[in-house]
Amino acid sequence: MSAGFPVIFVALSCSDRGHPVAAAETTRAWFTEITDESGLDSVHSSGARGEYRLPEIMGGGVALLDAEEDGDLDVYCVNGAGSSRFYRCGASGRLADDTEASGLADGRYGMGPAVGDVDNDGDEDVYVTHFGPNALFVNDGEGRFADAGAHSGASGDGWSTSAAFFDLDRDGLLDLYVVRYVTYDESRTCYDNAGQRDYCGPRVFPPVHDLLFRNTGAGVFRDATHAAGIDSVAAAGMGVVCADLDEDGWQDVYVANDAYANQLWISGKDGTFRDRALQLGVALGLNGQPRAGMGVTIADLNDDTRLDLFVTHLREEANGLFLNQGERGFRDDAGPSGMGPSSMPFTGFGTAALDFDRDGDADVIVANGAVVHGKRFPGVALPAPWDTYAEPNLFYVNEGNGRFRQADELGGTLTSRVEISRGLACGDVDDDGDPDVLVGQIEGPARLYRNDAPSGAPERHWLSVRCVHPGWKRDALGARVEIAACGRRQVQVLSSSWSYLSSSPPRAWFGLGPCERVDQVDVRWPDGRRERFADPGIDRAVVLVYGAGGE
Secondary structure (H helix, E strand, O other): OOOOOOEEOOOOOOOOOOOOOOHHHOOOOOEEEOHHHHOOOOEOOOOOOOOOOHHHHOOOOEEEEOOOOOOOOEEEEOOOOOOOEEEEEOOOOOEEEOHHHHOOOOOOOEEEEEEEOOOOOOOOEEEEEEEEEEEEEEEOOOOOEEEOHHHHOOOOOOEEEEEEEEOOOOOOOOEEEEEEOEOOOOOOOEEOOOOOEEOOOHHHOOEEOOEEEEEEEOOEEEEOHHHHOHHHOOEOEEEEEEEOOOOOOOOEEEEEEEOOOOEEEEEOOOOOEEEOHHHHOOOOOOOOOOOEOOOEEEEOOOOOOOOEEEEOOOOOOOOEEEEEOHHHOEEEOHHHHOOOHHHOOOOEEEEEEEOOOOOOOOEEEEEEOOOOOOOOOOOOOOOOOHHHOOEEOEEEEEOOOOOEEEOHHHOOHHHHOEEOEEEEEEEOOOOOOOOEEEEEEOOOEOEEEEEOOOOOOOOOEEEEEEEEEOOOOEEOOOOEEEEEEOOEEEEEEOOOEEEOOEEOOOOEEEEEEOOOOOOEEEEEOOOOOEEEEEOOOOOEEEEEEOOOOEO
């Protein structure tokens, strides 16, 4: 890869090209399901036999990744009781099941994937969390994977949920944060208010601390949990995202916990972390009580160039929107935003906050599915008892200044289907400049949705940004990307791990609306260096290379 002026990067398509929707058709669905036509046919199996074992209701993670660095996005669906499935995007533009040949069949009771280049050899490796020891699958450069086993040093133990790669010490090697849930005892039984057998909540079991692994080079890790201070807090962890939340140039970690206070691990810049979630206002709900945190994502949701946090929660708790107030910490603005009250009937898991219609602000999707018996929503097709866990998903259009309109009518079957949704990943599978959506299920098929949001009349321009470091031979996870266009600034952070049990390509998608020029792109790299790239163009995907910009 060239280390000169920013490279124009055009990905190959793995589906039909985008289909712009005229402005007069804005009531038409923005998302079109292409699961069948894409070749994706993965169906999740929980292995349930009526014994209500808690891991059965918690999995369903998915990933979009470019396994062989050919520009196409491949799909990985992590299974519970059965083989996980890997689909390779071929020359025909269709996904083909290549599970066995890829080496990603796994076969253990899986939760979800995290994707990152752990050995800096230019290809993406895959870490899979389990109910039991985890696995690191190392890529050979041709999209074939081998289980590194105990040699990786990152297996861990217990029950892990989400995981995230990030560079905690700015040495150019990807370290690994692993979220863990509880010490599960299958002999414990629980019942709902009607006296029916149901899944237990996390408080029935002892909580556990998370794990932190430092990369020592060549994809070999050592356990740094105690040295970093991560073992000082035990909770039932679910979602995780890594980013420089206090803007000091070092990566921090936010963890959404189920029925326990959330954690915001602020880097001490020396390999240690301190949980400052309570002081910064992101630990508890407005009533001062912990909520059931599930999935989490990070984005600028009120157009002030600060990174905010959006967290999904249990039914009757309302999803949380923590707006970044700078040195004053965060403020939970879920109620005024419009996304809190409307989420009360649902249990949220996977989520995305991205600009789906290219108008310059981030919209929000929430994948829903209950964990205890609930009402039967109209349209549910699942057999009993799964029909009492199925819920429709939610879609919100950003109307500016942190205010959102529930717009499920624009979601098509993404929001009208009633299923038990869990993982959610996003990537541009059809190379048209906007993010498409992959959703995982419990006891149901993974579903792929093409983004057909309005993009014409008037035309809505875009810019997609990838940041790479030639010395690392990989994407610069944690890079903060800010653009200036038509008197306005937008910011995103590049991460492959957000949502719930899921991994997405670390790309920034900027919608420009009618703006026909991007003046500059400012990047703060994960090692703290700042660079400016001038006039990157519009309606294209660009690769910004470390060291090729100006000060």
